[in-house]
Amino acid sequence: VAAVGEKGLRIGDLARAAGTTPRTVRYYEELGLLKPSAERAAGAHRTYTEDDVERLRHIIRLKGLLGVSLEELGELLEAEEASAARRAEYRAGATPARKRAILEEALGYIDRQLALVDRRAAELDGLRRELDERRARVRDLLEDPADA
Amino acid sequence: VAAVGEKGLRIGDLARAAGTTPRTVRYYEELGLLKPSAERAAGAHRTYTEDDVERLRHIIRLKGLLGVSLEELGELLEAEEASAARRAEYRAGATPARKRAILEEALGYIDRQLALVDRRAAELDGLRRELDERRARVRDLLEDPADA
DNA sequence: TTGCTCCTCACGTCACGTGAGGTGGC
């Protein structure tokens, strides 16, 4: 039911597809996290592509899962873009030494994100264990009501 | 190095022990999430116990991991307290039918929290898989630089 | 033409951060 005509997506379509609101999209644009695909005259409608949907989903997921400020998130996204740029350089053909340097930088960047993810996962797992334990105790009492 | 004298912890000790700030503690008090242990005259210092440290840590962890508003979190904490009250009733001796009802309510409450935790964990795992995949691709290229 | 969504201010809100000015306990 989304409008996907020749002109691309409108801000409401983008927001719905990513599970957010037009206001948030404009705010992210203001902070430089997300730009409309096409140039637009002052006051004209913003248009977006499916790639923008992916990027916005990516932003929202990182924000929710990593719990960083939008400014830090902007730096992270810049690092991602730099990484993509280096991949293009890589594919365009670089010297073996340069290729190696590019790959190692990419590895470091991925490992930093993984460290953030792992820390969160460990915290979540700690909470899960606690809840599991409590659940097991309650279940035991329900199945075998033999206590003081 | 924390002051743990006769009078209990001061707000700064509590905040440090829980990894937050005095301002946050006062704000949570304002919202009714956390009260100083002892009564206090207007303008007098707030005092806390080790139990308050545990409660504050609990609040902070739930907030960070479940991503809920402080109002929702307040409801969740009330449910926890009600559960604790029912456990006291349980131990004080209730009829078998009443005991069963108490346990089943506790189970429902635990399962609701588990559902929230599991949703977050699944999202985190999705991101982790993506990062792992990218990492593996980069590693392969580093170990065997044979491509176009 | 009628709705609907879009546009740009701009003020409100939630969860605090950050001084301003003053009082209280080792």
Added chain:
DNA sequence: TTGCTCCTCACGTCACGTGAGGTGGC
């Protein structure tokens, strides 16, 4: 007595929510 931490306003900030008033595309 000297620092340090505490106290209560109260304004600032970040990440948006929510109208206010107006314009643009099926």
